[in-house]
Amino acid sequence: MTITVGPAGIWEAEQLADVAAVTFPLACPPGSTRESIDAFIDEVLSHERFGEYLDDPARTILAAREDDSIVGYAMLIHGEPTDSAIAQALTLSPTLELSKMYVMPGHHGGAVSAELMSSVIALAAETGCAGIWLGVNQENLRAQRFYAKQGFAQVGTKTFTVGAEVHDDFVLERAV
Numbered sequence: 001m002t003i004t005v006g007p008a009g010i011w012e013a014e015q016l017a018d019v020a021a022v023t024f025p026l027a028c029p030p031g032s033t034r035e036s037i038d039a040f041i042d043e044v045l046s047h048e049r050f051g052e053y054l055d056d057p058a059r060t061i062l063a064a065r066e067d068d069s070i071v072g073y074a075m076l077i078h079g080e081p082t083d084s085a086i087a088q089a090l091t092l093s094p095t096l097e098l099s100k101m102y103v104m105p106g107h108h109g110g111a112v113s114a115e116l117m118s119s120v121i122a123l124a125a126e127t128g129c130a131g132i133w134l135g136v137n138q139e140n141l142r143a144q145r146f147y148a149k150q151g152f153a154q155v156g157t158k159t160f161t162v163g164a165e166v167h168d169d170f171v172l173e174r175a176v
């Protein structure tokens with residue numbers, strides 16, 4: 001099957017929310033409660049929220065498609081981080097935040113994640129960015145291994161709130 005990656009359209013908000021609801025729990029540490037995960041999905045990953053993200057000129061969503069199905073997506077946030085601790089930890093400017101990077105479980109270990117990341121790096125280069133940064137849960141070893149293979153290195157730490165829980169993230173960065 002051929003995978004293509006390109007910008008998502010506003011008509012794809014519902015499909016993206018469906019992919020997000022399946023894939024977000026996979027990034028959470030084992031101790032997370034279902035209530036906190038569901039609260040995050042309702043508040044941050046709903047169909048309506050994806051509609052807002054797709055309408056926001058400060059964000060780009062790249063979708064990986066197999067035929068008509070979205071099998072993974074990446075959300076980028078343009079501009080410098082608003083959190084001063086993160087801004088201080090980063091070494092490259094201008095930067096692009098890789099805010100979300102999620103691939104459907106049936107496609108893990110395949111070409112989708114690498115193709116999405118190639119498109120993320122191409123977008124960063126096209127928009128004149130020197131670096132890309134992201135946060136990854138400290139217990140998410142699969143994602144950390146993927147990002148290390150893609151040239152990311154740790155530059156700091158931060159927290160990430162999921163419902164009633166505060167999770168610990170690493171902040172990673174790579175040059176474009």
Ligand SMILES: CC(C)(COP(=O)(O)OP(=O)(O)OC[C@H]1O[C@@H](n2cnc3c(N)ncnc32)[C@H](O)[C@@H]1OP(=O)(O)O)[C@@H](O)C(=O)NCCC(=O)NCCS
Nearest residue numbers: 026027101102103108109110113135136141142143145146
């Ligand atoms: C993160 C993600 C996009 C990476 O895509 P992927 O297709 O799984 O990535 P790859 O298979 O190329 O790389 C994962 C690596 O982790 C390894 N790995 C898998 N499970 C692991 C584990 N429990 N501990 C350590 N390494 C692990 C794999 O073997 C592979 O390394 P290798 O290529 O050296 O063998 C995908 O796994 C995903 O969507 N996960 C769920 C959501 C998520 O965690 N998103 C990231 C949020 S920051």
